[in-house]
Amino acid sequence: MWYVGAIPQYTAAVWVGHVDAQVEMVNFKVCDENAGADQAIRRAYGGTVAGLVWADFMEYVAADLEVEDFPDEPEGTGWYFRVPKTDVPNAMGLTQRKAEDAIFQAGLRAEIDKVASTEPKGEILHQSPAAGSRVSQGSVVRVRISNGVHPILLDLVGLAAAQVDSAIGRFNEETGLDLAWTRVDVPTDEPSAIDIVIRTSPGPGAIVEFEQRIRVFIGVAAPPGGRRRRLRASRADYSSFPEGLPAANAVMLPTVSWAIASSASTVKNAWCPVMSTFGKVSSRENTSSPSPCRLA
16 A cells, blocks of 8 residues: 655655565554554555554654745646546456456455355455446445355344344344344334344345345334224215216225224224225115225
């Protein structure tokens, strides 16, 4: 990695890397004399390692120099700040080493994400931007590679709601899948199910994909009186039919207003004095009032 910077009197460039090969600089430590301890570096960038070396060096160089302002920019020099464009190479089907070399030769930077997959370990699954895209030199090309771990969703059922974030976080660290989740509240009269994961969608053991969002259903206390609330409906309006009630077994579209119960579970087994909204009529007789209907 490089860091290039300047003060009015001097310009300096710092390069940090392996002299024998292009080796990804991840998960290492550097000596931080100011802090008196080693500093852990998860992934190295110019500003996190080379830039610190540049700063120490220039501080030493400029110790006895007078403070000066940068000169005005000469006319026409803006042209030199135009970054050249290049085509993104195709990394699919290559090994990680060859993919990184191809990206480097194109003047781009490779970022490798190793994720769980049903594909064999080491196989390249995806790259972004796609091959053939026209980008500025120095841009990042993200490459996802299978780490050989099968992406099977963990079992969250029975966990407390407060534990879901940490459980999915550990799963993401192990698999690299970066799953996200959405909470879905489910009213319940069971005290032991409140603030507890009841189920997930998809369920435990399902194959999940990179950056997939899963739904986690968590029990919450049902509102008072919501369990046995009855549904009420207005009489159907048959005025649009020229002969009053439609023919037998005809599909009806009556005008109906509903008083919805507080949860889906209360609708089941509820009785109401109205024909089903999209129900069927048993006969032409009995046109004076609708027959009772049961909502299943």
